[in-house]
Amino acid sequence: MLLVGLGAVSTTTIAGVMAIRRGLASPIGSLTQMGTIRLGKRTEGRAPKINEFVPLASLNDIVFGGWDIFEEDCYAAARTAGVLEPAQLEQVRAELEAIKPMPAVFDQRYVKRLDGPNVKKGKNKRDLAEQLIADIRAFKAKHGCDRMVMIWCGSTEVYMKETAVHATIDSFEKGLEQSDDAIPSSMVYAYAALREGLPFANAAPNLTADIPAMLQLAAKMKSPIAGNDMKTGQTLIKTIIAPGLKARLLGVKGWYSTNILGNRDGEVLDDPESFKTKEESKKSALDYIFQPHLYPELYGDLTHVVRINYYPPRGDNKEGWDNIDLIGWLGYPMQLKINFLCRDSILAAPIVLDSVMFLDLAKRAGMSGIQEWLSFYYKSPMHAPEVYPEHDLFIQLMKLKNTLRYLQGEDLITHLGREYYD
Numbered sequence: 001m002l003l004v005g006l007g008a009v010s011t012t013t014i015a016g017v018m019a020i021r022r023g024l025a026s027p028i029g030s031l032t033q034m035g036t037i038r039l040g041k042r043t044e045g046r047a048p049k050i051n052e053f054v055p056l057a058s059l060n061d062i063v064f065g066g067w068d069i070f071e072e073d074c075y076a077a078a079r080t081a082g083v084l085e086p087a088q089l090e091q092v093r094a095e096l097e098a099i100k101p102m103p104a105v106f107d108q109r110y111v112k113r114l115d116g117p118n119v120k121k122g123k124n125k126r127d128l129a130e131q132l133i134a135d136i137r138a139f140k141a142k143h144g145c146d147r148m149v150m151i152w153c154g155s156t157e158v159y160m161k162e163t164a165v166h167a168t169i170d171s172f173e174k175g176l177e178q179s180d181d182a183i184p185s186s187m188v189y190a191y192a193a194l195r196e197g198l199p200f201a202n203a204a205p206n207l208t209a210d211i212p213a214m215l216q217l218a219a220k221m222k223s224p225i226a227g228n229d230m231k232t233g234q235t236l237i238k239t240i241i242a243p244g245l246k247a248r249l250l251g252v253k254g255w256y257s258t259n260i261l262g263n264r265d266g267e268v269l270d271d272p273e274s275f276k277t278k279e280e281s282k283k284s285a286l287d288y289i290f291q292p293h294l295y296p297e298l299y300g301d302l303t304h305v306v307r308i309n310y311y312p313p314r315g316d317n318k319e320g321w322d323n324i325d326l327i328g329w330l331g332y333p334m335q336l337k338i339n340f341l342c343r344d345s346i347l348a349a350p351i352v353l354d355s356v357m358f359l360d361l362a363k364r365a366g367m368s369g370i371q372e373w374l375s376f377y378y379k380s381p382m383h384a385p386e387v388y389p390e391h392d393l394f395i396q397l398m399k400l401k402n403t404l405r406y407l408q409g410e411d412l413i414t415h416l417g418r419e420y421y422d
């Protein structure tokens with residue numbers, strides 16, 4: 001597993017897997033490790049564990065590597081992130097210390113609040129991409145890896161829109177030669193991964209692999225891709241609650257969401273340009289779930305506000321507040337308040353693990369390009385241009401499990417269930 005950025009999310013994932021495979025902790029929150037899947041009719045009673053149903057990699061076979069702009073090893077980085085208890089990190093300290101970040105492709109113009117010394121130099125962005133490809137090959141040879149997956153867990157970059165340079169593989173490669181400004185660091189990593197035929201996931205809201213050039217490259221190199229922006233704290237809750245309100249046709253006039261968090265991610269998001277990338281990603285879910293064009297009376301004039309406030313004393317323990325102004329029968333108003341005291345990286349780590357496991361499976365199953373069945377994990381799920389993204393967590397889960405059934409030649413489950421009564 002190659003991780004870009006060895007910050008809070010990555011180190012929590014890596015240390016977590018190390019602790020879990022030694023039997024020191026439990027993989028709570030991970031579908032690949034704890035989930036089951038119903039097969040056939042309800043009367044058959046078949047519900048194997050997902051990792052016994054599909055051929056997933058074993059946790060014991062995973063080796064970790066990554067890039068960061070800071071030189072500290074993974075143990076030191078995990079201590080800096082401050083997510084896991086020092087005593088827990090001590091148990092896997094030697095293994096963590098052995099993971100030293102490779103020098104990063106980084107340009108401060110895309111992440112204004114960061115700067116660090118462990119950065120590659122190159123004559124242009126093409127040269128930097130080739131250096132990353134050399135890193136990937138060297139890592140593979142050193143560790144004797146059969147397969148690899150890359151996931152961007154780096155900081156959120158400034159907001160960007162698609163431009164002409166993103167249109168084709170050719171225009172993108174010319175852009176790399178010319179160090180085009182429309183190619184941020186994350187795209188250089190995605191390009192390197194896809195060129196090597198690696199599956200690629202984007203855990204952040206950046207544009208990264210969500211451009212035509214990358215989709216063409218993924219098709220050509222048969223690489224599966226997934227993203228964007230992991231669905232953890234507040235958006236996870238939003239996509240659990242909103243489908244329920246919609247199912248009961250309760251109207252929503254306002255949804256005010258605010259967060260306080262104090263980790264490095266929060267510091268980066270304190271920059272308005274990085275926040276804009278996050279804001280766009282966080283705001284889209286409700287529009288798609290509520291379908292205001294179909295239900296104008298219920299959701300047509302929804303005011304949706306999202307705020308993130310950097311508040312250092314909280315560290316990685318984010319607090320999210322949601323105030324939802326509802327309307328019920330005959331237009332009577334009601335309110336719902338949600339206060340989620342969550343741990344950002346504790347919610348993110350199982351998503352990183354599952355994404356990597358499923359992308360590796362997809363690659364072996366010959367599935368390339370956007371893996372929409374992994375929307376379950378993402379706030380801004382990648383999707384084909386002709387369809388809208390599916391945000392409803394329960395539809396996403398059904399889609400994911402049906403994909404696994406399909407891969408293994410099992411009947412898809414429609415929940416029709418007439419056969420029990422006919």
Ligand SMILES: NC(=O)c1ccc[n+]([C@@H]2O[C@H](COP(=O)([O-])OP(=O)(O)OC[C@H]3O[C@@H](n4cnc5c(N)ncnc54)[C@H](O)[C@@H]3O)[C@@H](O)[C@H]2O)c1
Pocket residue numbers: 004005006007008009010067068069070081104105106107111114116153154155156157185186203204205229230231232233263264265268343344345347348
């Ligand atoms: N619940 C969550 O934690 C969550 C949910 C959704 C998305 N995300 C996103 O995941 C990403 C990682 O979150 P985090 O909490 O680990 O952040 P973090 O700040 O702790 O870690 C990010 C790391 O990336 C490194 N980095 C930045 N640019 C880089 C580059 N070009 N090359 C190599 N390394 C680079 C930084 O030095 C830092 O160590 C962020 O973009 C965040 O928005 C996190």
